[in-house]
Amino acid sequence: MNKELTTQFMTINMGPQHPSTHGVIRFIIDTDGEIIHRCDPDIGYLHRSIEKIAEKVTWQGFVPYTDRVDYLCAMNANWAYSMAVEKMIGVEAPRRAEFIRVIVAELNRISSHLIAIGTTAMDMGAFTPFIQLLREREYINDLLEMASGARLTYNYICIGGVMADLPLGWSEKCEEFIHHFDLAMEQMNRLVTYNQIFINRMANLAVVSPQMAQAYNLVGPNLRASGIKRDVRRDAPYSVYPELDFEIPVGKGLEGEVGDCYDRFFVRVEEIRESLRILRQCLKMIPEGEVMAKVKKTIKPPAGHYYVRHETPRGDTGYFIQSDGTTSPYRLKIRSGSFTGMSIIGELAKGTFIADLVAIIGSLDVVAPELDR
Amino acid sequence: MNTQDAFQLIQAKVSAPIQLLEGPTPSILVRPQGLVEVLTFAKEDPQLDCQVLTCQTGSHQEDEIRLFYHLLSHEQNHLFVFECPVPLSDPKAPSVTSLWPAANWLERETYDLLGVHFEGHPDLRRIMLPEDWEGFPLRKDYVTPTSYHDSGFDLTVDNRPSAITQSFNLSKGDEKEDE
Amino acid sequence: MNQYFHNMINGIQTVFEGMSITLASMFQGPATVEYPDVDVRSVDSIRVGLKGKRGYKGNLRGMPENYRGILDVDMSICTACLICMKACPIDCIAITNVKCDKRKLQGKNGKPAAQTRAATRFDIDIAKCMFCGLCVEPCPTGAIFHTNEFEMNRDNLEGLILRFVAPEEAEKASKRAAEIAVEQAEKKAALAKEKAAAKGEDS
Numbered sequence: 001m002n003k004e005l006t007t008q009f010m011t012i013n014m015g016p017q018h019p020s021t022h023g024v025i026r027f028i029i030d031t032d033g034e035i036i037h038r039c040d041p042d043i044g045y046l047h048r049s050i051e052k053i054a055e056k057v058t059w060q061g062f063v064p065y066t067d068r069v070d071y072l073c074a075m076n077a078n079w080a081y082s083m084a085v086e087k088m089i090g091v092e093a094p095r096r097a098e099f100i101r102v103i104v105a106e107l108n109r110i111s112s113h114l115i116a117i118g119t120t121a122m123d124m125g126a127f128t129p130f131i132q133l134l135r136e137r138e139y140i141n142d143l144l145e146m147a148s149g150a151r152l153t154y155n156y157i158c159i160g161g162v163m164a165d166l167p168l169g170w171s172e173k174c175e176e177f178i179h180h181f182d183l184a185m186e187q188m189n190r191l192v193t194y195n196q197i198f199i200n201r202m203a204n205l206a207v208v209s210p211q212m213a214q215a216y217n218l219v220g221p222n223l224r225a226s227g228i229k230r231d232v233r234r235d236a237p238y239s240v241y242p243e244l245d246f247e248i249p250v251g252k253g254l255e256g257e258v259g260d261c262y263d264r265f266f267v268r269v270e271e272i273r274e275s276l277r278i279l280r281q282c283l284k285m286i287p288e289g290e291v292m293a294k295v296k297k298t299i300k301p302p303a304g305h306y307y308v309r310h311e312t313p314r315g316d317t318g319y320f321i322q323s324d325g326t327t328s329p330y331r332l333k334i335r336s337g338s339f340t341g342m343s344i345i346g347e348l349a350k351g352t353f354i355a356d357l358v359a360i361i362g363s364l365d366v367v368a369p370e371l372d373r
Numbered sequence: 374m375n376t377q378d379a380f381q382l383i384q385a386k387v388s389a390p391i392q393l394l395e396g397p398t399p400s401i402l403v404r405p406q407g408l409v410e411v412l413t414f415a416k417e418d419p420q421l422d423c424q425v426l427t428c429q430t431g432s433h434q435e436d437e438i439r440l441f442y443h444l445l446s447h448e449q450n451h452l453f454v455f456e457c458p459v460p461l462s463d464p465k466a467p468s469v470t471s472l473w474p475a476a477n478w479l480e481r482e483t484y485d486l487l488g489v490h491f492e493g494h495p496d497l498r499r500i501m502l503p504e505d506w507e508g509f510p511l512r513k514d515y516v517t518p519t520s521y522h523d524s525g526f527d528l529t530v531d532n533r534p535s536a537i538t539q540s541f542n543l544s545k546g547d548e549k550e551d552e
Numbered sequence: 553m554n555q556y557f558h559n560m561i562n563g564i565q566t567v568f569e570g571m572s573i574t575l576a577s578m579f580q581g582p583a584t585v586e587y588p589d590v591d592v593r594s595v596d597s598i599r600v601g602l603k604g605k606r607g608y609k610g611n612l613r614g615m616p617e618n619y620r621g622i623l624d625v626d627m628s629i630c631t632a633c634l635i636c637m638k639a640c641p642i643d644c645i646a647i648t649n650v651k652c653d654k655r656k657l658q659g660k661n662g663k664p665a666a667q668t669r670a671a672t673r674f675d676i677d678i679a680k681c682m683f684c685g686l687c688v689e690p691c692p693t694g695a696i697f698h699t700n701e702f703e704m705n706r707d708n709l710e711g712l713i714l715r716f717v718a719p720e721e722a723e724k725a726s727k728r729a730a731e732i733a734v735e736q737a738e739k740k741a742a743l744a745k746e747k748a749a750a751k752g753e754d755s
């Protein structure tokens with residue numbers, strides 16, 4: 001009797017080209033009917049050996065490559081790397097440059113979170129929010145384009161400061177945008193965040209307990225959604241963040257357990273608000289002055305290894321850099337938030353429905369290029 | 374707590390020999406034999422309390438591969454670096470997957486790119502590169518392949534018109550001589 | 553039971569709220585322009601492209617001045633110093649140079665510079681270029697710069713290589729370089745002779 005009832009697992013292949021895997025990632029899923037029994041993410045389709053390239057280019061020449069590590073928040077990636085090299089050679093960026101960095105990085109954080117929110121909603125089947133958010137994101141792209149001259153791969157923050165000063169009238173435009181964006185975000189929340197159907201879909205799904213989040217080394221919004229109040233901007237403060245007043249949103253289990261998909265989603269929404277707050281303060285506080293410190297043309301940092309942490313939209317991104325005192329890095333490793341975020345999916349997806357898997361991926365905000373590097 | 378204090382604490386409590394390395398980032402050197410013991414202590418000691426393995430990587434140095442373990446404590450807000458040299462002739466190290474599940478993928482990446490065997494790892498496969506890739510790209514003696522098995526794919530193909538390619542080789546060569 | 557109906561009502565309410573937002577954006581007019589028909593480089597044409605509607609609301613209308621498009625080189629102030637070639641991380645600039653008559657010139661930023669070498673080849677492969685701007689920054693005279701041009705449709709790969717030195721000029725420069733070499737050799741010989749003569753007088 002029992003023997004007849006046992007069913008075989010069906011192995012299905014999701015990806016590498018799948019609209020809701022956010023890039024080229026493949027999942028090998030063993031399913032029992034509709035329920036996932038085993039989920040094995042297969043990554044590496046976007047591996048561009050950036051770490052190997054780093055060993056061949058000069059210290060300055062690597063900055064444009066960091067753009068490509070995470071194309072949704074290129075400013076933050078530029079900054080993380082530049083900060084690491086600045087620490088190695090003992091250069092400090094001028095104060096105005098630091099403010100500009102904070103402003104552009106926070107703008108970039110907003111635009112990255114907009115994509116995260118939009119794609120999560122899109123994976124749930126709601127296409128409108130994604131398009132609406134892309135429209136808002138376009139304004140941020142415009143602002144960043146004005147400052148840096150490029151739309152996605154900025155290469156704006158460089159070792160020792162920023163490439164160019166903000167153009168005339170930029171601050172006013174930025175203020176205008178913040179004013180406009182407040183309303184747009186409210187509208188957006190009414191459209192998705194407070195939608196009962198969306199909440200029911202996301203609440204109590206794929207709960208990550210704080211212990212699990214730590215064990216799997218989740219970072220950034222994913223970690224905070226599990227109730228751990230940790231943010232590199234506060235823990236290991238850099239730049240002018242200590243002077244700024246902002247909250248660190250954590251998951252409170254608004255609609256279900258702490259650390260579910262809705263919490264991860266909501267933490268990002270809250271973080272956008274905090275970023276706007278930081279932007280407002282910075283635009284008031286930004287001093288006049290130089291934007292570039294004096295840096296030698298050929299950089300030769302002292303030998304040794306360094307580990308610099310930086311809070312990008314995907315969390316604590318670590319740059320491990322080993323120098324042997326020559327003009328290019330000896331070994332460079334980028335510890336990205338997506339990589340460890342992805343490693344938890346096999347554990348989380350167990351026992352959930354196939355349709356929920358896309359919600360889990362979306363809520364973890366995995367970006368394929370950063371995952372594979 | 375800084376690395377010196379951590380070093381003294383570990384030295385007092387753990388039998389495995391450790392060594393303090395100075396440098397821009399101070400770190401603690403552990404032999405592969407004592408690695409698991411030391412890292413378990415670092416995780417479980419309430420003063421060190423390193424609940425998170427934030428980064429695991431390695432780098433090829435002459436005749437050894439040096440593994441780096443960056444341990445982070447969210448409670449205490451401190452970060453320690455542990456170094457573990459494994460010989461290039463026999464690159465084997467114990468796996469720490471049982472301590473931190475996060476080590477699973479991080480060690481797979483180190484295995485994939487540097488060829489360090491982690492003993493006791495549940496699923497040691499290549500993660501970034503194809504399963505049948507030969508060699509470990511991040512080693513310094515790695516020779517960039519010119520083709521991928523016999524796929525007929527020439528990896529050295531350069532879409533630059535040949536005249537320019539040559540000019541590059543020439544000009545770069547000249548430059549080296551000048552310096 | 554109560555909760556059940558409450559949830560239902562809540563669900564319907566929030567759906568309608570979302571619908572109202574979607575409906576409202578129907579009357580907002582397009583946020584995009586139809587690219588090939590509209591010249592996106594200029595402010596005015598974008599407004600015209602939107603046919604006088606409220607139009608593109610972004611902070612920016614048209615392209616920013618510092619847009620990083622295809623590179624251009626002003627050969628009249630380039631000193632063929634190779635700095636840009638060394639700065640490029642992906643080696644897409646190729647320069648070869650020869651000696652030339654010394655010439656003083658004024659860079660774009662007003663800084664004086666001296667040219668002792670002339671380029672016989674200055675090629676940029678824009679198919680490889682990633683428009684990062686690393687070559688523009690260190691140029692001492694500001695000869696290399698980004699334009700607003702971003703359309704890169706060419707009918708062959710060769711067309712994607714920008715050659716800034718015409719073959720005739722290159723030939724002229726090489727000839728002149730050969731002459732200079734001869735002149736210098738003569739000068740040196742003359743100098744040596746003079747010295748020898750002076751020595752001879754001394755002794």
Ligand code: SF4
Nearest residue numbers: 630631633634636691
């Ligand atoms: S750096 Fe400027 S002056 Fe020097 S070769 Fe390049 S374009 Fe010419």
Ligand code: SF4
Nearest residue numbers: 640681682684685687
């Ligand atoms: S813009 Fe960047 S990639 Fe292009 S030629 Fe200049 S340095 Fe090279």
